[in-house]
Amino acid sequence: MFDYHTHSHFSADCSTTMEKMVAAAIEKGLKKICFTDHIDYDYPDEDFLFEFDLLEYEQTIIKLQEKYGKQIDIKKGVELGVQPHLVERYQQLMAQEKFDFVICSMHTTDGKGLHSGDLFKDRTIEEAYQVYYEELLFCIRHFENYNVLGHLDLVKRYTVDRPSKQLFHDIITEIFKIIIPQGKGIEINTSGTRYGLSHAMPSVDILKLYKTYGGEIITLGSDAHRVTEIAYEFKDALELLDSIGFQYVTTFDKMQPHFHTITQLLAGKLD
16 A cells, blocks of 8 residues: 555655654555655645655655665655745746656645634635636646645635535646646545544545546545544545456556556555
């Protein structure tokens, strides 16, 4: 099994060391773990600085690879928190740094935080969802240096008690029409149910829509910030993907995809 969305103390919202995360992943029998710590430039909450020392990050991963490399494959990833005005800055970052895997996520919309709830003030839920998806569409039209979109419908996590009545499949379809021909994918992020949703992110209707338009690249991520969250509900996620008709989950090495058969993973056989 592989967890391709995990965090460590390099993320401002996590206090767990990389080594503890690696040890927990080994104990759970994982074969690969990818650290995707947050870089969220211009994050609206001053209490959280989502930037870190990239050299220290790389050196820490290299030390862990040397120590645990015979037990687990440790990858260097990153989760970029995009906003329209930051696209050029992220392009510069990606021109300077090398990663195995990059998640493109949106945590801030219209300059307002999703987590704080500010995005939903003075707007209807539908208006908030609309601007969220529109800004994500803008970002992926102008930024290509990533592998998958992270928790595509994250906006739902913050409206559990008042979900939108609209599905927004029209704009999500536009997103898929861009990313699929580019060889970009999406993740299935199993943290959704940890935060009160009835499903992982994205929801089943979006997974089916992605499949309809020919999408095949899907990574499996727990979005773990604690050791107990690693590989959270992965078996359920694999069974869901299999029921929809997906054949593979994907891992990345030096930004290149590698495909693993879902039925074999469910049978406990790594291909």
